[in-house]
Amino acid sequence: xxxxxxxxxxxxxxxxxxxxxxxxxxxxxxxxxxxxxxxxxxxxxxxxxxxxxxxxxxxxxxxxxxxxxxxxxxxxxxxxxxxxxxxxxxxxxxxxxxxxxxxxxxxxxxxxxxxxxxxxxxxxxxxxxxxxxxxxxxxxxxx
Amino acid sequence: xxxxxxxxxxxxxxxxxxxxxxxxxxxxxxxxxxxxxxxxxxxxxxxxxxxxxxxxxxxxxxxxxxxxxxxxxxxxxxxxxxxxxxxxxxxxxxxxxxxxxxxxxxxxxxxxxxxxxxxxxxxxxxxxxxxxxxxxxxxxxxxxx
Numbered sequence: 001x002x003x004x005x006x007x008x009x010x011x012x013x014x015x016x017x018x019x020x021x022x023x024x025x026x027x028x029x030x031x032x033x034x035x036x037x038x039x040x041x042x043x044x045x046x047x048x049x050x051x052x053x054x055x056x057x058x059x060x061x062x063x064x065x066x067x068x069x070x071x072x073x074x075x076x077x078x079x080x081x082x083x084x085x086x087x088x089x090x091x092x093x094x095x096x097x098x099x100x101x102x103x104x105x106x107x108x109x110x111x112x113x114x115x116x117x118x119x120x121x122x123x124x125x126x127x128x129x130x131x132x133x134x135x136x137x138x139x140x141x142x143x
Numbered sequence: 144x145x146x147x148x149x150x151x152x153x154x155x156x157x158x159x160x161x162x163x164x165x166x167x168x169x170x171x172x173x174x175x176x177x178x179x180x181x182x183x184x185x186x187x188x189x190x191x192x193x194x195x196x197x198x199x200x201x202x203x204x205x206x207x208x209x210x211x212x213x214x215x216x217x218x219x220x221x222x223x224x225x226x227x228x229x230x231x232x233x234x235x236x237x238x239x240x241x242x243x244x245x246x247x248x249x250x251x252x253x254x255x256x257x258x259x260x261x262x263x264x265x266x267x268x269x270x271x272x273x274x275x276x277x278x279x280x281x282x283x284x285x286x287x288x
Contacts, residue, residue: 003170003186010188013163014195017250020156021196022203027148029213029220032156034250038271039278052149057253059153064257066154067161075161077255078169079262081245089245090252090266092237094273097249099281100234101224104165104248105156107235108193113200114221121227122235127175129239134175137244 001078021110028052033106034060035097100126145215157254163192166254168246175243230281241273249274 021032030037037053039045068074081089097103100122102111107126111119157166164170173179173186212218242248247255247266255263 001169002184003164003167003173003188005186006164006188007191010163010191011195013159013161013165014192014197015199016155016159016162017165017192018159018196018199018203020152020159021200022207023148023152023155025204025213025219026207026210027152027213027215028145029216029218031220031222032152034248034253035274038249038253039274041271042275042278044282045278052145055146055149056153056156059150059155060157060160060250060253061257062150062154063157063161063254064166067158074258075166076164076170077167077258077260079246079255079260079266080169080172081262081266083262083265086245086262086265087269089241089247090269091273091276092241093245093248093252093266094241094270094275095277096234096237096239096241096273098234098274098277100231100238103238103250104242105250109196109200111222112193112197113204116222116225118225118227118231122231125232125235126239126242129236130175130243131177133240133243134172135178138172138176139178 001080003076017105017109018113021105021113024056031106031110033102033110035094035103036101036106038094039098096126148215156250157257159196160251160254163195164188165192165248166251168251171242171246171248171251234277241270 024030024032107119107122160166174189179185245266252267252270256267
């Protein structure tokens with residue numbers, strides 16, 4: 001399904017994500033890496049902040065509802081993958097982001113903002129891999 | 144207080160994901176589909192998400208450099224790793240595969256649960272299993288980004 005080019009909304013949304021990352025460091029001293037926050041829900045990691053991480057994730061989950069109330073309509077969202085593809089995709093995205101210590105937020109927003117070469121390498125590698133994956137799915141297999 | 148700020152900061156992050164379009168897998172996949180440039184189907188919006196996010200975070204992090212400690216925690220836990228090693232690259236490849244297949248990365252996957260779309264629960268459940276597996280795999284040494 002085609003989507004509309006939305007540079008202004010996307011830049012505003014991106015700035016909100018960035019502000020959230022800055023506030024998480026300012027208040028809680030933590031990098032806003034969602035894969036890291038997700039992984040630290042699980043043992044053997046233990047500290048006193050499990051409930052805080054769950055509350056942060058609750059905030060993420062509450063966002064579409066708040067958006068729909070304020071906006072009067074839900075934001076467009078279309079999941080086009082089959083159940084089998086979504087299971088494979090979820091396993092890979094979860095495993096890879098934790099193995100590689102970060103995803104689009106931890107490496108992409110926070111790491112690049114810290115001028116981390118390590119994060120830059122991760123971002124280039126996962127962007128290129130994702131672009132090749134979409135090319136194969138849409139134009140080689142699906143073409 | 145710590146729970147209030149965590150909730151509001153998470154909510155701000157999630158609203159950013161929704162408003163930017165990151166939480167819509169179709170938009171993500173259309174961004175990654177650079178071969179569609181020639182047919183007009185490419186949606187470059189997400190470059191602006193990255194741009195807006197990095198500019199604000201770059202400036203904000205620098206402002207924090209002048210501060211001794213966070214407002215509600217003992218210390219700033221900045222990542223310390225700088226090595227470019229096999230887990231980093233292999234993890235990025237595996238993550239890129241999953242992102243390109245499903246159109247969800249971890250933040251939007253959590254946010255999408257709030258829409259109650261069945262596919263979001265399928266992806267989210269699988270993602271948590273994948274995170275758990277990788278976490279056990281590398282649990283001999285806890286490392287940060």
